[in-house]
Amino acid sequence: MNYCLYCHEAFYEPVSWRFITRLSEAMPFCDDCSSSFEAINGEFCGICGRSFTLFPEQYRQKHCCTDCIRWEEGKEWSGVLTKNRSLYVYNDFLKQIISMLKYRGDAELIQGFRAPFRKLYKQEFRGMLIVPVPLSVERHYERGFNQAQLLAELLGDEIIVPIERIIHEKKQSKKSRKERLDIKENIFQASKEAEKIKGKSVLLIDDVYTTGATIRQAAKVMLEAGALEVSSMTVGR
Amino acid sequence: MRFVSFFVDGKNRIAPEPLAPRHHHSISTSFYNLHNVDPPPLNEGYSFNTTLQAELAGKLLLLDELSLSLNEVHDHYDHGYIRYNKGIDNEQGKWKCNRCGNNEPRLFASFSCYRCKEMQCVYCRNCIMMGRVSQCTPLVSWIGPSLNWKDRNCESVWEGMLSSAQENASLRLEEKIGVKDELLIWAVCGAGKTEVLFQGIEKALKTGQRVCIATPRTDVVLELLPRLRKVFPGVTLSGLYGGSMDHMDGAQLILSTTHQLFRFRKAFDLIIVDEVDAFPFSYDKTLAYAVQQAQKAEALIVYLSATPDRKMKQRAEDGKLPSVKIPKRYHGFPLPVPHFLWCGHWKKKLKKNKLPGNVMNWINHQLERNRQGFLFVPSVRTLEQIVPLLKEMNPLIEGVHAEDPDRKEKVIRFRNGETPILVTTTILERGVTVPFTDVAVLGTEEEIFTESALVQIAGRAGRSKDDPAGEVLFYHYGKTTAMVQAKRHIEQMNREAGL
Numbered sequence: 034m035n036y037c038l039y040c041h042e043a044f045y046e047p048v049s050w051r052f053i054t055r056l057s058e059a060m061p062f063c064d065d066c067s068s069s070f071e072a073i074n075g076e077f078c079g080i081c082g083r084s085f086t087l088f089p090e091q092y093r094q095k096h097c098c099t100d101c102i103r104w105e106e107g108k109e110w111s112g113v114l115t116k117n118r119s120l121y122v123y124n125d126f127l128k129q130i131i132s133m134l135k136y137r138g139d140a141e142l143i144q145g146f147r148a149p150f151r152k153l154y155k156q157e158f159r160g161m162l163i164v165p166v167p168l169s170v171e172r173h174y175e176r177g178f179n180q181a182q183l184l185a186e187l188l189g190d191e192i193i194v195p196i197e198r199i200i201h202e203k204k205q206s207k208k209s210r211k212e213r214l215d216i217k218e219n220i221f222q223a224s225k226e227a228e229k230i231k232g233k234s235v236l237l238i239d240d241v242y243t244t245g246a247t248i249r250q251a252a253k254v255m256l257e258a259g260a261l262e263v264s265s266m267t268v269g270r
Numbered sequence: 271m272r273f274v275s276f277f278v279d280g281k282n283r284i285a286p287e288p289l290a291p292r293h294h295h296s297i298s299t300s301f302y303n304l305h306n307v308d309p310p311p312l313n314e315g316y317s318f319n320t321t322l323q324a325e326l327a328g329k330l331l332l333l334d335e336l337s338l339s340l341n342e343v344h345d346h347y348d349h350g351y352i353r354y355n356k357g358i359d360n361e362q363g364k365w366k367c368n369r370c371g372n373n374e375p376r377l378f379a380s381f382s383c384y385r386c387k388e389m390q391c392v393y394c395r396n397c398i399m400m401g402r403v404s405q406c407t408p409l410v411s412w413i414g415p416s417l418n419w420k421d422r423n424c425e426s427v428w429e430g431m432l433s434s435a436q437e438n439a440s441l442r443l444e445e446k447i448g449v450k451d452e453l454l455i456w457a458v459c460g461a462g463k464t465e466v467l468f469q470g471i472e473k474a475l476k477t478g479q480r481v482c483i484a485t486p487r488t489d490v491v492l493e494l495l496p497r498l499r500k501v502f503p504g505v506t507l508s509g510l511y512g513g514s515m516d517h518m519d520g521a522q523l524i525l526s527t528t529h530q531l532f533r534f535r536k537a538f539d540l541i542i543v544d545e546v547d548a549f550p551f552s553y554d555k556t557l558a559y560a561v562q563q564a565q566k567a568e569a570l571i572v573y574l575s576a577t578p579d580r581k582m583k584q585r586a587e588d589g590k591l592p593s594v595k596i597p598k599r600y601h602g603f604p605l606p607v608p609h610f611l612w613c614g615h616w617k618k619k620l621k622k623n624k625l626p627g628n629v630m631n632w633i634n635h636q637l638e639r640n641r642q643g644f645l646f647v648p649s650v651r652t653l654e655q656i657v658p659l660l661k662e663m664n665p666l667i668e669g670v671h672a673e674d675p676d677r678k679e680k681v682i683r684f685r686n687g688e689t690p691i692l693v694t695t696t697i698l699e700r701g702v703t704v705p706f707t708d709v710a711v712l713g714t715e716e717e718i719f720t721e722s723a724l725v726q727i728a729g730r731a732g733r734s735k736d737d738p739a740g741e742v743l744f745y746h747y748g749k750t751t752a753m754v755q756a757k758r759h760i761e762q763m764n765r766e767a768g769l
Binding site for chain 2: 036041133137138139140141173174176177178179183
């Protein structure tokens with residue numbers, strides 16, 4: 034018998050060969066919770082990884098969503114982010130889990146993403162330098178941990194922190210889209226470890242890609258510090 | 271967080287890292303690693319902050335939950351007015367949370383902590399909704415002078431009349447005030463148990479006692495709060511539930527969900543535990559711990575229930591638990607006795623988007639004669655299947671379950687008579703009272719409908735003296751012991767009431 038990592042209900046895992054041979058880890062979530070995740074598969078935006086099933090046809094042009102086209106139109110942000118891939122649609126259920134993780138501080142919930150996050154990494158980004166999106170010192174102290182770093186640690190490869198967050202601003206989740214996109218001053222700057230990314234492909238890790246503003250700002254600082262290209266991977270999109 | 275420990279006049283002291291005295295060279299470490307956290311003796315000449323006293327007296331809180339700055343709070347430690355307590359303890363190799371009492375290994379986890387810099391800072395997952403308690407998290411308690419409410423007017427202005435059975439229970443409660451004891455008030459649904467409490471509470475308040483009414487459900491806090499405010503207009507009253515904004519700190523009378531009791535320590539002289547048999551109270555042993563921790567050593571604990579569990583009934587019958595019964599409803603009419611109606615394999619029908627014929631007839635019948643009805647179903651999944659079907663019959667029909675974001679509004683609409691039929695899971699089996707309504711249960715044979723749940727559900731009908739004979743229908747696919755016992759229970763109570 035297992036207990037669901039999120040709702041704590043007891044459940045029995047369906048018996049399968051994987052289960053009997055113990056080749057895979059125990060299922061972290063119960064059936065009800067598992068079925069509330071919407072995995073991103075089928076067609077999605079080639080840049081930001083958003084599922085095309087979610088929005089009307091007019092917001093899409095070939096392989097790209099109109100949000101990404103807007104990013105790519107401006108000179109400042111064009112090509113800054115090579116591609117983003119995410120595990121799940123950022124639906125109400127995932128919102129609840131992420132808020133439990135970040136705002137309540139239940140760090141253990143990270144373990145629920147271990148297997149799929151590693152799988153996506155192996156499929157799409159293996160060999161790239163892993164960089165978690167940093168928090169400001171104040172926010173990091175308040176939370177006690179950085180969820181992006183916990184996610185990065187799941188991947189099992191070396192992690193570097195070539196950038197730091199200098200501006201302690203209001204929570205991204207409390208801002209409107211317009212506020213987020215209105216970038217006056219980059220919230221990141223290069224850190225002592227920035228040397229290490231010169232000429233390398235870098236993979237940014239974060240919990241959620243919402244408008245792409247945070248990830249692009251971080252990517253830009255790293256490109257300026259000499260990174261070859263920057264992609265990103267998140268749990269929610 | 272990190273603390274330093276150092277010596278002043280040969281006595282051990284501690285301070286949070288940012289407030290460490292400059293001239294002492296000592297190493298910062300996780301709060302958990304400190305050996306001696308005792309505060310210095312009380313400095314009686316110190317003029318303490320009364321806001322902090324009101325916030326913290328009788329409680330155990332996180333530093334983040336206090337309105338004062340760390341600096342101001344810590345000053346009270348230096349003068350012996352507060353104590354830092356360990357949030358997580360290790361008892362014989364087992365973790366224990368000192369806030370909620372959890373010691374279930376699977377409900378602890380750890381993370382690499384930026385506050386204390388330990389690679390593994392263990393935290394409690396059981397009470398995390400109230401803010402994380404980890405190894406390096408101190409829980410703050412007040413050890414200065416206690417609160418007093420001497421100048422308050424504690425008079426009850428309630429002018430209603432008690433029935434003789436209510437009067438009897440009320441007197442029993444009054445007698446017990448000030449005695450370290452327990453009392454079970456076993457009152458049928460609709461007995462008017464709230465009114466029974468007023469005299470006892472008044473007596474307790476007048477003698478300067480701090481009183482808490484704890485209930486498992488937020489709905490009940492919301493319903494009771496305005497009533498109590500009317501009855502005790504001069505008393506400081508606070509209503510606490512998850513997400514409540516009311517922080518009337520230092521109130522003498524507290525109405526709280528059982529979960530919120532985790533924040534209290536040795537606070538109350540009188541605790542009234544409403545619906546002591548209700549999920550999740552009987553279910554979650556850490557909640558029993560919460561009640562135990564919140565009471566003072568000499569406290570009186572009163573249990574209210576229409577359906578005490580077997581253990582409690584046994585203790586009452588053996589005379590080990592003082593108890594008093596109110597078998598009759600306040601309006602004097604008998605409890606409606608449930609009817610059993612077989613409805614076939616309803617799950618199969620639902621899969622085909624159909625309702626059993628007799629359930630359908632009941633709904634139609636209710637709609638035709640304009641009578642409201644509760645329809646109880648065993649699970650959220652059933653609720654989601656059935657509500658769209660019923661909406662086709664009447665678009666005003668609604669469904670509500672525990673996690674429903676519009677729960678409050680939907681219950682209000684039903685209460686106002688705007689919703690003809692309200693489909694619900696067992697969350698509304700207690701507390702919610704709507705005068706003119708009938709009750710039906712679909713799938714009564716399901717395990718979730720225990721004897722006590724069914725007695726409570728049946729108790730939703732016939733609540734008003736103008737409509738005492740509400741209908742109670744149990745639609746089932748095979749009778750269960752719980753159903754039979756529930757019916758027997760109701761008939762027995764009617765007999766005891768002489769009806």
